[in-house]
Amino acid sequence: MGLEQEVAILKKIPLFARIDPTKLKLMAFASERMIFKPGQAVCRQGDVGDSAFIIIDGEADILIESDGGPIKVASVGRNDIIGEIAILLDVPRTATVQATSDLQTLKITKDLFFRMVTDFPEMGVEIMRVLAHRLDATNAQLRAAR
């Protein structure tokens, strides 16, 4: 699978959906393809994270450590993005992600991400829009919960 397919997948992710395909292609080209085997951890809860992973193919479990061992809280698959918070903020990983099948990802490092945003500010605006949507949705959920 080559660059063009990676770009097609990136476009399906809301965070990148409205960004110029050429920029996405550059981002894909400059990032590393990373393959995980079943059982391998993509990231571990509590570790310092410096990159996000975009799943191109395969599936993974999101696990949260508890006293009684890890608890599965969700599973992710194709076109999902993992760990995007870590490239925006310096917070430890909030969960462990473990591959359950052969997992193909695109690894977007913090450096690469910030460089892209600096060089192409319209990308930053797009990301702000997506984050604002999320915030709005969260607020709506909160209101509904009350």
Place this chain on the structure above:
Amino acid sequence: MEPNLLRYIWRNSRAEQIRILFLVIVSLPFYYISLNLPKDIVNRGIQGRGFDGPMDTETFGAIPVPFSERIFGESRMLFEGFSLEQWQLLMALSLTFLGLVCVNGLFKLVVNTAKGRLGERMLRRLRYELADHLLRFRQSQLKRMKSAEVATMVKDEVEPLGGFIGDAFVTPVFLGGQAMTAMAFILVQSLPLGLVALAILVVQAVLIPKLRVKLLLLGKERQLTARQLAGRISEMMDGSVEVHTNDTSNFERAELTSRLGKIFEIRFEIYKRKFAIKFLNNFLSQVTPFVFYAGGGLLAIYGYMDIGALVAVIAAYKDLPGPVRDLINWEQQRQDVRIKYEQVIEQFQSTDIMEPALQDPDVPVAPLEGNISANSLVYTDENGDRLVDGVSFEFPLDSHVALVGDASSGKDQVALMLVGLVAPTAGHLAIGGKDLTRLPESALGRRMGYAGPDAYLFPQSVRENLVYGLRHRPIDEPVYPESEAAVHKWRADEAARSGNCLLDVNAEWVDRISAGAQDEESLDRSLIQAVSVVDMEEDIYRFGLNGSIDPEQRPGVAQDLLRARVALTERLREVGADSFVVRFDADKYNPNATMAENLLFGTPKSADFDVDAMADNPIVLRALDEAELMDDLVQKGFTIAQTMVELFADLPPGHPFFEQFSFIDADDLPEFRQLIQRAEARGVAGLGDDDRRRLLRLPFRYIEARHRLDLIDETLEREVVTARKLIAAAVERECPDAVEFFDPASYNAAASMMDNILFGRLVFGQAEAQETVGRAVTEVLREMDLREAVCRVGLDFQVGVGGKRLNATQRQKLAIARALIKRPDVLVINEATAVMDGATRARLIHTVLGYREGAGVVWVLERAAMADRFDDVIVLRQGRLMERGKYDDLARDGTTLPQLVDAD
């Protein structure tokens, strides 16, 4: 050193000077005869004076008995000579002339060679003595000298002396003699004229040197400013970080400009004065003939002097200016080199110097034993501050002692005194009852180990740096083959004649015994043990994996590594990681390697086969054509160019992405854009040769698995494999040494050890592939007992200038290992771990103390809390000993130590 240059030369080259003088004197008669001969050839040989007719004969070569007329009243002959006709006489005279030309030439050759040799020997002696002084100066003196300035002195400033030394005595004697003869002749011919000539000569001889005094002073200044310039330039280089981080480059420029301006002024002043003096000198030389013509003429007119004598006087005077001018030149040169010499010597006159006996290599060295004791130790620095103030202690040589205190406690000065680097100002410091300041350097340098806060590494390999502490004296005489023995004997004799060191640098200097080793292999083992103690074995192991060996020299290791290659495959399969390394396969394309590697299937040994040179290599081009790959690769190049132009078009030039990711330089991007437009208009096939070549260069660095442009399909893979075989055959035929091909069964000398073990490429994009494979390699090597062989290669790692290829922690670790290797009776560590992080430092102290169990350690600690691992803790403050004892006791009951621990 001898402050007077001429005395220095005379004392060290008397015999040779006299020999040369003798040669010069012997050569003089031949020279005078050859001057006289042309007149004889013209008068007798050609014009035939003395011949009455064509058949007449003259005698030639008659040798009269000296003074025979006076003794016997008639001239008698030792040899009657030959009777020759005119043409025969002409030939005989001419051949004599030719003979004399040869003799004079040979004399000149011999004399000049002797002078040159003498000068070079003296220069060598002088340079050696200066360097010898540097090796004997104490730290306090060395601290006052700038290394760049000293280097200029030893290298450049003494250089002109070599040219002068051969002429130092011969020239004045020879020219002075000539001038005096001519002068005496003039005085005999006419006293008044002679006196006038003499008077002017005296004026020249007195006035000119007087005028030159100022010139000499300027010369002195010129030398000083030039030396300081050298020092300043090296400061600028050493301080380059400070220059850039403080934006002071323009200040440095201004500073440099002012210095250069000063040098210019001095040099220009010298020129002006030099030519003014020259003018005066010439004028005086020309005035004398005026006196002769005018005054002598008058004397002749009024009959006080006959004309013949006047002509003779003028002729004699004509001979005079030459030698006089040369003498004046000689005098100027003498003054010049005298000043240079004095300027240099001045810097080397310090009394702060060790007696040569203290560095005698043959002094027997007994192991140190007993106690180290200090009694009212005082050290005062140049400002008169008492850095160490009345410290007394005593401890057994084999105990582990920590010295703690803050930066102004004087702890480091105590350490420097312990190893004899600085001498105590007052008080007494002894080891086993012997005064430490009297101990020869051999006792201190062989029986004690020292590592300071900023250790120096020599720009050599790790191994050379580690064994540096074992090179005290030659262990074995070097054995030279018969054919070279004479040359080496000559070299040794010549060294002795110049008063140089008589030890041979080619001898075996490394004292393996004192490192506890017998041969090179066990020495390497000791070295590896020492680097393990300082926690650096892992680094050396990694250097080794990236290093390479010559399989011809170490066939065993090469064979073992081939077995490791096989074992690694097995191991990777066991841990389920066999897909992490894609092995080289002669019949397959390796998508994790570059296109260039896939085509070459080997490691280039010649630059013609480097990645960037492949597209211009005729062998490669021929093979691409033959495999019908050329058009395909140009097409791939076109796709790469298209993608690059598309991706990088909006990035500013100089963006880091270009360097990291692009196949095309930012500068070339516009050209490629046009090229692509041309290709789109005409098709790639319609491009010119230059354009095609540009595109062809692009795919060679391409790695399918990494760059993911989907360029390589099965057809192309097949074509590349075909081309690979064609290239191999052509290389084998035309330049078999240019490429070392990949061969699963043989060791690749051009590749690193790691590449040899892997025999393939790490797969791109597999999580934790590198770590997993690295672990597997380490395990395999350990199981096969090959880790040591790898570390031995790691010892060949070149540390770079000042050890700059290592980081500061690694440098300090090596310095401690260097001190450990000679297994000293006492190891003195002076804040050598200051650059390390806490965990590393703690680990290091622990292992070093463990390794030195039962042997002495004195450790100046930068953190007081570390002292808990030592037998004995000495606490200093403001140069005074505050308290001493076991760490636990002091931490509980002491006053200063708890404060220091809290302050950390």
